[in-house]
Amino acid sequence: MHEVDTAPTALHRVLSPLGVAFLAFSALSPAFSVYVGGDVVLHIAGTGAAIAFLLGGVAAAILGLLYAEVGAAFPGAGGVYPSLTALLGPQTAFPYVVLMLPIAVGQVAIAALGLADFVRVLIPGAPYLAVAFAGLVGGAVISILDIKRGALVTGVFLAIEVVSLLVVTGYALAHPVRSLPQLLAHPVMLSGGALTVPSLFVIGLATVSGMWACGGASWALYFAEEMHEARRKIGRLIARIAALAAISIATPMILMLMSLDDPARVLGAEAPFAAFLAQRAGPTVTAVVSFGVSLAIFNSLAAALMAYSRYLYATGRDGLWPAPVSRLLGQLTPRLRSPMLACLILTAASAAMCLAGERAVLILISGNVADYLLISLAIFVGRRTGRTGKDYRAPLHPAVPIFGVAVTVLAVIADLLDPAAGRPSILILAALFVGALVYFRFRLRQGGAAWRVGVVEAE
Numbered sequence: 001m002h003e004v005d006t007a008p009t010a011l012h013r014v015l016s017p018l019g020v021a022f023l024a025f026s027a028l029s030p031a032f033s034v035y036v037g038g039d040v041v042l043h044i045a046g047t048g049a050a051i052a053f054l055l056g057g058v059a060a061a062i063l064g065l066l067y068a069e070v071g072a073a074f075p076g077a078g079g080v081y082p083s084l085t086a087l088l089g090p091q092t093a094f095p096y097v098v099l100m101l102p103i104a105v106g107q108v109a110i111a112a113l114g115l116a117d118f119v120r121v122l123i124p125g126a127p128y129l130a131v132a133f134a135g136l137v138g139g140a141v142i143s144i145l146d147i148k149r150g151a152l153v154t155g156v157f158l159a160i161e162v163v164s165l166l167v168v169t170g171y172a173l174a175h176p177v178r179s180l181p182q183l184l185a186h187p188v189m190l191s192g193g194a195l196t197v198p199s200l201f202v203i204g205l206a207t208v209s210g211m212w213a214c215g216g217a218s219w220a221l222y223f224a225e226e227m228h229e230a231r232r233k234i235g236r237l238i239a240r241i242a243a244l245a246a247i248s249i250a251t252p253m254i255l256m257l258m259s260l261d262d263p264a265r266v267l268g269a270e271a272p273f274a275a276f277l278a279q280r281a282g283p284t285v286t287a288v289v290s291f292g293v294s295l296a297i298f299n300s301l302a303a304a305l306m307a308y309s310r311y312l313y314a315t316g317r318d319g320l321w322p323a324p325v326s327r328l329l330g331q332l333t334p335r336l337r338s339p340m341l342a343c344l345i346l347t348a349a350s351a352a353m354c355l356a357g358e359r360a361v362l363i364l365i366s367g368n369v370a371d372y373l374l375i376s377l378a379i380f381v382g383r384r385t386g387r388t389g390k391d392y393r394a395p396l397h398p399a400v401p402i403f404g405v406a407v408t409v410l411a412v413i414a415d416l417l418d419p420a421a422g423r424p425s426i427l428i429l430a431a432l433f434v435g436a437l438v439y440f441r442f443r444l445r446q447g448g449a450a451w452r453v454g455v456v457e458a459e
Helices: 017-028 030-073 081-088 090-122 128-143 147-174 180-185 200-214 217-226 230-258 263-267 272-281 283-317 323-329 340-354 358-365 370-385 399-416 422-445
Strands: 189-191 194-196
Touching: 017 030, 017 147, 017 217, 017 230, 017 283, 030 081, 030 090, 030 147, 030 180, 030 189, 030 200, 030 217, 030 230, 030 263, 030 272, 030 283, 030 370, 030 399, 081 090, 081 283, 081 370, 090 128, 090 283, 090 340, 090 358, 090 370, 090 422, 128 147, 128 283, 128 340, 147 230, 147 272, 147 283, 180 230, 189 263, 194 263, 200 230, 200 399, 217 230, 217 283, 263 272, 272 283, 283 323, 283 340, 323 340, 358 422, 370 399, 399 422
Parallel strands: none
Antiparallel strands: 189 194
16 A cells, blocks of 8 residues: 555645535535435325435434544545455455446436436426536536635535525425424325325335435545545544434425425425425425526536546556556546546546436446445454544444444345336346456456555555
8 A cells, every 4th residue: 555645646635624525515415315315205105204314314324424434544535445445355345346337427427317307397398418418518627627626616506505405494494284293103195196104114115215315425535535634534524424414404304394284286296395395485486496406416416526536536546447447547637636537437428328318327326235234344344453443433333334234234125125226226236246256356366466555544
């Protein structure tokens, strides 16, 4: 291992914790999570979404502690792959890196397609793919800026996003019709045009979706190499982001449901949150807020490009691929110190994936359950060997990694019970992981060299 700050292709350590927080919140996008992820959960469980987001938010905040501990121990631009390499070995980390390639491309593509969906609501007839491609180009322009300017731009968009959420929260607070205990005790869902009580099974599926919607603190890890005193500060920062993300996403959902006076009408709408706002505030406010959400989705797209281009850069710099590919991905622009080539490759791949359509992309990425399991196992190893827990320790060990394993099992069950997207997704991704594992073992038998991991050992 080597200290990347002295390398000629090193990222600049110029970000404060606030700058990293701006970038992480921009990528996880509370407004996107509420308006898009929230609509999905509302369609699954109706007002049972309150339970789903309450439990899912708590789970997401707890799981964020996993990223906090490994991030503090190995604060590298590759996200969690440096920690998996150090703690579980290259034979586990390489399949994870391969698995993350379609996940990264797919998540950027789904943000671009989501942006196109929202723009078409505001501008009916707008060309769908053209809007998605324009979003990708705009996001790439922001992504190749130097990191401080990128954080500033995403911070401005994030402020607009927060205002959009506050508008919804304000209208919900002004018109409560039921208390929180009543909402949690008497959930209803729309089934066949009539309100019924959701089963525990449905609530469980919705809770898994609510947990995904409330998560995202791990985005901070992709910017760790560009943060001052990352080893000392990144763990606590990720833990705080995890808690604040869960609160900022679950609260608008729960307050909206507490103020819902016509559940059947709102739950039956294609976009329940927009229907609620139109009912409470009228079409003008709804249009303005929808515009703010569109900007939030674009901001999420730009921040995701920034994060995943650094992930690709780290894999190239560390020599995971054949030499020509690694050299290409591992380059930084001399003046901006941004991984421009990695960003352009990621943008082009995401544009190509957009051609497959939203449903196909969702089928590809929705079954990703590897993170929590592998990080939990890594923390067990790290605590036993003393390589984690020095700069940040997840409390009540081993409760948090055990919880991570349990959540993985529940997520696998939920995916297998979803024949439309979850089941094919988890089978495809599992096959990809196993295939990459077999390839890695074959490569080692042929004498392939192990890569070096650019983890910051000292600051």
